[in-house]
Amino acid sequence: MIALPKGIDMTLLQIHPRQPDASVDHGIQAIVAGISTTETCNTDLAAGPWDFDARPGYGPGSSMGDVIPTGAPRQGELPAEYREASETELHARITAAKTTLGDRVVVLGHFYQREEVVTHADYVGDSFQLANAALTQPQAEAIVFCGVHFMAETADLLSRPDQAVILPNLAAGCSMADMASIDEVEDCWEQLAEIYGPLDAADADGLVPVIPVTYMNSSAAIKGFVGRHGGIVCTSSNARAVLEWAFARGRRVLFFPDQHLGRNTAKAMGVPLEQMPMWNPRRPLGGSAEADLGDARVILWHGFCSVHRRFTVDQIATARAEHPGVRVIVHPECPMAVVDAADEAGSTDYIRKAIAAATEPTTFAIGTEINLVQRLAAQYPQHEIFCLDPVVCPCSTMYRIHPGYLAWVLEELVAGRVVNRITVPGDVADPARVALDRMLAAKP
Template sequence: MAITKTVSLPDEYRALSMEEKINRIKAAKAFFGERLFIPGHHYQREDVIQFADFTGDSLQLAKKCGESNAEFIVFCGVHFMAETADILTNSTQRVLLPDLAAGCSMADMATLSQTKRAWNTLTDMYGDSIVPLTYVNSTAEIKAFCGENEGACLTSSNAKEMVQWALTKKQRILFLPDQHLGRNTAYDLGIPLSEMAVWCPIKNELEFTDEANRENVQVILWKGHCSVHEKFTVNHIQELRNKDPQINIIVHPECSHEVVQAADEAGSTHHIIQIIEKAESGSKWAVGTEMNLVNRLAMKHTDKTIKSLNPYMCPCLTMNRIDIEHLCWSLDSLKNGTYQFQISVPPDISKYAMIALDRMLISVK
C-alpha cells in the first residue's frame, strides 16, 4: 500500500449526497470488518460520531486503542490522540487521521525546544526536585520528554491521582501544557494558590502571584490553555443564575480557576456525562465544555434542560475539522490501498512516551 500526503479533500466528496457518503462508509466498515476500528472522541461532530465503534474521552480512547487488535485504526479525534494511539498499538497496526488539520491549539503551546529550555532553567533554580507531568493534550515529543525525565502523562479523569503520585516522587511538579487543569487539580488536593507559579515559555521565566515566592512553589504551571474552555467566564455563570436560580452549572477543569470555583460541579468529560445521566428528570443544566458534546447531551436527555454555559460558543474548530466527507475519503482510500494520513511516531520518541503513558494507565487499572 502507498502512503499519501495529499492535503486537500477531492471535490467529488463535497458533491456526494449524504446518503451516498453514509453508504460508502458503511460499505467500507463491512468490507474491513474486525480489521477496522474507528474510535471517536466525545467532541466529534454528529455526522462522524454515528460511525464510531467506540466513543469516549481521552483516557477511555487511549485504553481502548491499546486493547484493540484491529489492523487499521481510523481515529476520529485530533492529532495528539492519533499519536497516542500509534504509541499504544503494535508495529503491525496502522493509525490514520482523516484530516491532518485536526490538531489542538493547547498541544501546540508547548514545543520540545521550549520545554527543554524551561527544564534547564528550572533545574538550575530548584535542582533535582521536579517531576514533569503532561496532560494527554500534548505532542508525542512532550510525552517522551516526561517519560525520559521520570514523569508521566495524565488526563482530566485521573489528574488528581497523577499529581498525588508525582508528589510522592519529588518536591515539585512541572505541569504541561494546561495551566488551568493543573491549577484546579492542585487546588482540589489542598495546595494553595500561593504555592503555585506560572512558567511563561515566551519570556522563559517564572511568574509568581503576590503571595508566592521562589522557595515555597510546589506546582509550576505551563502557561497554556484550551481555546474553547477559556471562553467560559464567571459572568456567564452569574447571568444564568440571575435568570434562573434553579440551574445547575457543571464545567470542565480546563476552565479557569474562577469559573471552576463558581460552578456547582467540575470534572472530566466522562464525569460531566455521568452527572447529566444520573441527574433528576426535569433538572436544568448549563454545561461548560465543547458544543458538540453539549448538543448531544441535550438531544439524548430530553427530559432535562441542557444548554451551553456560553450561549455564543462555537464547536472546537480543530475537533470539527473531521467531517463525514473526510471520513468517507479516508475509508475509500484505505479500500483502494492507500494509507491516507498515517500517523507514525518515531521509535525513539515512542519508547519514552510509552513510559509516560504506562504510568498514566497503571493509575486507572
C-alpha cells in the same frame, strides 16, 4: 453570506424545540441560512474545512485566534468527489466502506466530534478511553481516529506496530498541545536545573527537585520527555491521583500544557495559589522571580484550551438568573473563577455520567464543547441541557474532521491504500509509553 453546502436539506435545519438536534453543523447552517437567531463565533464554520486546509491556522472556531506553530501539519487537497458530495451520500459511502472492511477497521470518535462523524464511530469517548478501546480490537488492521493529532499519536503508542493509525485530516491539531513544544520544555528544564541543581538528584527525604507532569493533551514528544525525566502523564479524570504520585517523589511539579487543570486540581488539594507560579516560555525564568520558583509547589505552564476559556462567571450568573435551580457543571480546563462559581467540575466522562445518573428532570448548564452538550441534550430529552456559552463555537480543530475526510480514508483502505498514517518514532515512543504506564497505575 456563505452559501449552504451542496446537499443540505433545509428541513433538517428546522428542528422542533422539543426534538433537539444533536448536529452542531445543522445549527450553524441554520444560522447562516437565517433560519435560526442563535449566534455563531464565525460563519465560516458553515463552509467545508477543506476551504482552510491550505492556509496556516487552526481554522474557524474556538481556536481561530491562537497562533499555530511553523511547520504544523497540513492536509493535502481532498478529492472533489468528497468535497461535493451531499451529507446523505457521504453517510451511505462511509457505511458501505465500513461494511466492506468489516473488523479490519475500527473507527474511534471523540466526544467533541461533529455528530455526522460520531454516528459512524465504533467507540465514542475521550482521548484516553478511545486509545484503550483500540486495544480491544487486535484484529483491526487500521484504527481511524476521529479526533486530533495528539490523540492519534497516543493510539499509535498503545497499538501494535502492524496496526495503522489514521487521522482523517492532518490539519486537525490542538492549539493547547501546541502551546508546549519540546524545545520550550527542554529549555525550561535547563533553566530550572540552574535554580534547583541536578534535577535527578534526590535530597535526604528521597525527593527530587521537580517531577514533570504532562496532560494527555500534549504531543508524543512531550510525553517522551516526561518519561525520560521520571515524570508521568495525567488525564482530567486522574489529575489529582497523578499529582499525589508526583508529590510523593518530588518537591514540586512542573505541570503542562494546561495551566487551568493544574491550578484547579492543586488548589483542591490545598496548594496555595502563591505557590503556583506561572511559566511563560517566552520570558526568562518563565517570567517568575527565582524566589517564587524556589517556594513553588506547582509550576504552571502558560497554556490553555480555547474552548474552555470561553466560559465565564457572568455566563453562570445568567444561567442561574434565568433558570432557578440550574445545576452547573464545567470542565476543569475552565479558568479557576468559573470552576469556583460552578456547582461541579469534572471531565467529559464525569459530565456525561452525571447527566445519565440524574433520576429527576433537571436543568443542566454545561461548560464544555458544544458538540458533546448538544448530543447529551438530544440523548436525554427529559432534562433541559444547554451550553453555558450562548454563542455556537465548536473546537476549531475537532471540526476539521468532516464526513468527507472519513469517507476518503475508508474508501482508500477499501482500495488497499493507507493514507494519513500517524507514526511515533521509536526513540520517542519508548519513554512516552513509560510515562503512560505510570499514569495507568495512578488510579483516581
